[in-house]
Amino acid sequence: MAIAIISTLSFSVSAQEEETTSKFSLSGSVDAYYRTTFKDAGEADTATFTSFANQTGFALGMANLVGTYDMGDTGVVVDLVFGPRGTEATFENDVLNGIINQAYVYWNVSEGTTLTMGRFNTFLGYEVIAPQANFNYSVSYLFSNGPFSHLGIKADFALSDDVSLMLAVMNPWDTNDISDSGEYSLGGQLGFYDQFLNLYYDSGKSGGLGFEIDYTGGFDVTEDFFFGINAAYNDNSETGTGFYGAAIYPQLTTSDSFAIGLRGEYMTFTDDALEDDSPVLGLTLTGSFTKENLIIKPEVRLDTWGNDLEPYADGDGGFTSNQSSFLIAAIYSF
Template sequence: MKTIISTKYIKNTVLAAAALFAVSATAQDADDTSSPFSLSGSIDTYFRTALTTSDADGTYAPEGASTSFANQTGFALGMANLIGTYEAGDTGVVVDLVFGPRGTEATFENDVLNGIINQAYAYWNVSDKTTLTVGRFNTFLGYEVIAPAANFNYSVSYLFSNGPFSHLGVKADFELSDDVSLMLGVMNPWDTNDISLTGEYSLGAQLGLYDQFFNFYYDSGRNGGLGFEVDYTGGFDLSDSFFLGINAAYNTNSETETGFYGAALYPQITASEDFAIGLRGEYFAYTADGFDDVPVIGLTLTGSYSKENLIIKPEIRLDSWGNDFEPFTDNDLAPSSSLATFAIAAIYSFD
């Protein structure tokens, strides 16, 4: 039985938040009909230690040189996640609430409830082939997602950390055939999850071809300039037990004259129904006009053991920066361009 989760395929569905945890918790009434309401969720926690640095604050690097989430040392909490779905006929609503450091970082604490609303959207299945969604929804860009239960690796990539997390607006999903899909969206500017004060908006599009996804994002209001990102996310089942995920992206901003580009491979092997192992190999580079690119190589080896609803993920991560960039401190308190860490995470999800 294949246990590897291909997160981009989950994200491409209309009920993205509900699909992350396979929402199916429905009650039966006297007529044996399903309840329109369902609830799912998860909680994750971890222990992490640095193997090659004496940094006391426990972060990977100073702000601007680190990835998102799972950056603390010792025992730490990720987040608690609750997803409620109500469906009535062709319409429905999804509310995705997050509590804890991972959730706060993902929402930027910029809503009226202190950053607990990860997603909140309504949808209308206009036809069997067309769905409209309005509200706040997680991004369509990238391979990884906010909720750790749907990612193979527990820590996240530089590509994911530097892209948008969520959008607020409206999108339309079209199923053009069994193997071809199209999404078009109009949204607030980059990571503007409450209101847009500039009168500017962003445009998004996704073309799905045989489970390979080509994503496009244009932003006329990011930091006062024109932002653009193109992203490819996909993967291939090379055998019954070997899956290769792929992510590549290019981003630029005309006002700040900064951006990034990179690519990541996700080879994953399913050893049994309960255990799988996977590697994320990533090359990422920051760009700025007038400066040399600042590259980083990240290698993350993760095991995934499942026992009923519980997933245990031991993980070793190596980060190495180039171009004389030294954001870390080694055991002799000298600046260092590399860091090795070990983490073990526990994720429990329910539906």
């Protein structure tokens, strides 16, 4: 499996004649799911404190349309999202109720240098917004607590076939419309043989993220077995909050149409105002069945909090530290 985070988008090649390729291409996806928490406690115990896929019963993920116009050296990408997943990812903080996930222009200055300006999905973390690009359908705590997108300018440098560098100047964390604070953030990514070290910094003011360092990588243990890794540390000196944690993603492909994978994640939230930290363990087992462009993902998830934290209703009028849930998702991409 390819590392999801190193590629913000994957564009399908448009229909083409034998010797002529259209400058415009269109791709996208639609996803929906059914989820249950095995409890009868109403709405109180539905959320996993991660983003997306938190509704019980049948629910819509999102519809996604990505248009690309590529002239070779220059081009533009517009990525539109419709539905709960898209609305949450964009924070509804732009025109038309937050349907613009990405919108940027790019210039291939040279064979190894590309400049990009506009809104683009984050370079931090292992997972992404588009569900077809993730192995697990529900998302991790690490992904949910980092930025989803940035608005600014970045420069990507291919230093060699296996080494890359990205530098960026952007609005603060998830400030996708304007930066009314007058502050900006800095970002960087060093890629080395498909392992990526990511850095992000803003002052932490006006809801900023502060400082974050993030490692994303993985290894093909065998032809059919991939082992992914994500680890991150965040500190916001302005708010006195932060987090640190790691996740592993072992994934086994059993046939051309089926694979199974586990996400094992341990994350701790820190807060100077609290006496104890807030640790959580998330275990997610996902199957992935593919038929043409359709992906069916059955998934079992268990979330357990430590330090006597009991954030979930237990179905008997009390509270508990753990929650188990099952979902089955259908994703169609084109």
